Amino acid sequence: MYFSKLFVPTLREVPAEAEVISHQLLVKAGFIRKSSTGVYTYLPLAQKVLHKITAIVREEMDKAGGQEIIMPVIQPAELWLESGRWDVYGKELFRLKDRNERDFCLGPTHEEVITDLVRANVNSYRQLPLMLYQIQNKYRDERRPRFGLMRGREFIMKDLYSFDRDEEGLNISYKKMYDVYTKVFKRCGLDFRPVLADAGAIGGNSTHEFMVMAESGEAQIVYCPDCDYAANVEIAKCIPEENKQESAKNIEKVKTPQKRSIEEVSEFLNLPAKKFIKTLFYQADEEVIAILVRGDRTINEIKLQRLHPANIMEMASAESVKNVSGCIPGFVGPVGLKNIKIYADEEIKTIVNAVCGANEENYHIKNVQPGRDFEVFAYGDLRLIEEGELCPRCHSKLKSARGIEVGQVFKLGTKYSKALEAKYIDENGKENLMVMGCYGIGISRTVAAAVEQNHDKDGIIWPMSIAPYQVIVTPVKVKDEIIWSKAFKIYQALEEKGVEVILDDRDERAGVKFKDADLIGIPIRVTLGKKYIEENVIEVKLRSEKEVQIINKDDIISHIMDILDKERDNIKQYC
């Protein structure tokens, strides 16, 4: 492809709304353009990257026994009513009516449609296991779409659904997909980690997220440097810290005028934050509940949701707090609370001589003892894990990192097969529910994640396997007949060998050409300049390296092919 023909509208400035680097670079380098909030057009370079990723995904899904289909984007409300999600999905679901006033939604996911398809067409154990997948647009009317392709309203997903006879079969399918996902992201040239995660609204009881490691990632994870434990902090299991032995003292009310925060009271009483009981009130649907965590800990709302499931779970209003505690926030505590469920983090169980609010303005209580001074409705793991805590598997110290979720594998179990009555007849003529799994890869998000992980101040550094083009041939002066004709020959020879190559035929300064090549991130740049005329050598620069390689003109094609072959071999080991 000639650079002059390529539709790659690079920009000098990036839109102010582009907060993250992938958004900035993908717009600046002419890969994407915004159409409306959270909705993008993919320009030719982005489309090429998407093709690369989907080809890898398709190949691996097929090898694992997946069969590709395409399900509708517009889904009838009836199916969502049947699964019970029409009402609970809320505003994230794009809804519309057809000309006959029938309700539809734009699919954010396809559990309903696939379960409907399979229940109608599969009825014997002989037809199981079955794995069906598709690659297509998904829709989610995000409250706050942002970060370019990272959190869009229209995005491209691969979603595979597995149907098995039983849990055992599901475990096999799940393991298969877990392994395939590992292959896919390795082949995409990404540094990633599968982590334990929360199953969220989609349901099911076991799930891993595949995280591309990047400082800008929205997800916080912890991982163990000594074993393979890795988890989203949302779900990472906390081991309660042991307390120093000390004997329990008598309860004592102390005046703490205007000292509201743990920090203020801690300083005022000269007691460490870990001696405090932090009391928080949540509105869980119609009910207000109290949650206790140690003063130096943070509550984990995802874990709270598991202990006390509710459709809406949010901090209670100041007014509600006053209603239940008789006091304004800042001086509340569990002692004397009535008619309210108190949930406490495991660490609270063994706390001795703790400090908490007195439920009276400007007063706290010292030497509080759970069990003695207040009753806990239920203990549980309710706090957010922190770096340096112990690995729940091997007790090494955990490290923390940030990641971008690009894939997720779920065990759905019978959630949807039960709701939609997807059954099969087993060997004994008995009817059973199919056991399902679902497995997603954010294709367009993977494009953004690749950029977040692979860039420098000059632009994108595409991994070879998903680069839009592998090589850019840059004749420094296109009007120099000697330079141009050799550049053209190299371009032609590489194209004949099936290499995807751009010939920068533009009559521009070398600096402009190098800048563009760096910005769009082509892995190999081949430059013909003064040195070619004077010394018969050609410069090869890898986008990922600083040094320039000087190659004899006769060796140039074999040299480039060597680089590409090495990459290919490197990837083959995962295939």
Add this chain to the structure above:
Amino acid sequence: MYFSKLFVPTLREVPAEAEVISHQLLVKAGFIRKSSTGVYTYLPLAQKVLHKITAIVREEMDKAGGQEIIMPVIQPAELWLESGRWDVYGKELFRLKDRNERDFCLGPTHEEVITDLVRANVNSYRQLPLMLYQIQNKYRDERRPRFGLMRGREFIMKDLYSFDRDEEGLNISYKKMYDVYTKVFKRCGLDFRPVLADAGAIGGNSTHEFMVMAESGEAQIVYCPDCDYAANVEIAKCIPEENKQESAKNIEKVKTPQKRSIEEVSEFLNLPAKKFIKTLFYQADEEVIAILVRGDRTINEIKLQRLHPANIMEMASAESVKNVSGCIPGFVGPVGLKNIKIYADEEIKTIVNAVCGANEENYHIKNVQPGRDFEVFAYGDLRLIEEGELCPRCHSKLKSARGIEVGQVFKLGTKYSKALEAKYIDENGKENLMVMGCYGIGISRTVAAAVEQNHDKDGIIWPMSIAPYQVIVTPVKVKDEIIWSKAFKIYQALEEKGVEVILDDRDERAGVKFKDADLIGIPIRVTLGKKYIEENVIEVKLRSEKEVQIINKDDIISHIMDILDKERDNIKQYC
């Protein structure tokens, strides 16, 4: 692929609503399933056919200089308001609101989005010509979705848009696409014809439709056996028939009791239908107009729309007819009509001694003369052409045929670049409107059209280039070790050579296997049965032929590869 693993839910019965053969066969053979009215899931075999077609389309578009992008499905109303189509598109446009009550539609076509993209990113003549395309879902809330993939509400299209500096450039792009479309459909193995067509609501002033010839086609076309003229009857130009010379007689009112239709009056008065003037009234928006065609002709509403453009054009109600003519339908005519525009077909101009209604119940008028007895507001080509009429190009007799529209190429001109102000600066620093073309291929409809054209009573007969699999290997008895092991070896050998092959590993009767293979339409069936054991020969049957070829076991692979190579060579001539 093992047949037992393939998700191909064939049926014995087809749904009653499946009126056309492609709908029946695609459902019966397990290619598609309905999700909601006009919305389908494509199962693995259909997905494979779609991949084949899109690969051909993509390759040809790229070779012609097209660059692939993906534009959004959800399009902001603002752009449609800017082009003026938000209000005129009517109920066919799926409309929805996001959580912030902003209006969107699901793209039925992408002129607005692409023009918006290009006006923002192209401003110099150096960036033109530009051809961008995409392959993705389109949406049209059809009043009467039907015929399976032929007229759906969600369907897959390839749409390419060309941007040129001027009309001359557009003509080059148009010609390029016309030629590329010819290649695409030839490569798909289809019998088709490009025909002149009406530009319809999309605008523009020149267009061809690509029709796959099939008796079940919705479109009626005429073509000339002696030159390359071919046109949709909607637009085919009619040459007025010459009238016999005769002298004009005096007007004469005749009683025609209860004789309403041309047929009845013609019989009653013993005068041929071609001597009659048929008078029809149309409601054109707020206005009622009268249209005259010869008694034996049919009015062509598309042509009428061109002569008298209106947003709504429909037959006037009996009440309206009475208001303007003073008479009930059946006895109306142009003589004495007042305050109404009368449009007449060219043939009316030279009619002598015609018969028409008297605008009085039970009366007609004989010997009517246009010009003498009534005034015509405008003459034009207003009738539907018929087989046997003269070719407007070479005056041979036209033939008629039916076709399925699978592609269309349009010259849009400046319709959208003007509305959205898509301009570029030319060599002289002057601003000009870009000149546009748009070019669509109905990818999913092509699947249906291929079936309409290629089937027999037993099922589908896929053209080799778009078949889901090329070969099916059928061991008649899978439990016979000798048969099975040879069948497996053939399967393996073909797979290694890159042939897409199904191994029918099912323990079923030969009849069942043959029936399924015929139904799903695999081009080459390789059968190992008794003859293999007794005579060391293998049967090869082409789906498109009746005879079975008997091949020595050692020649089987080379024989199949020969068939495939021949097919490939046959297609190469178009590439």
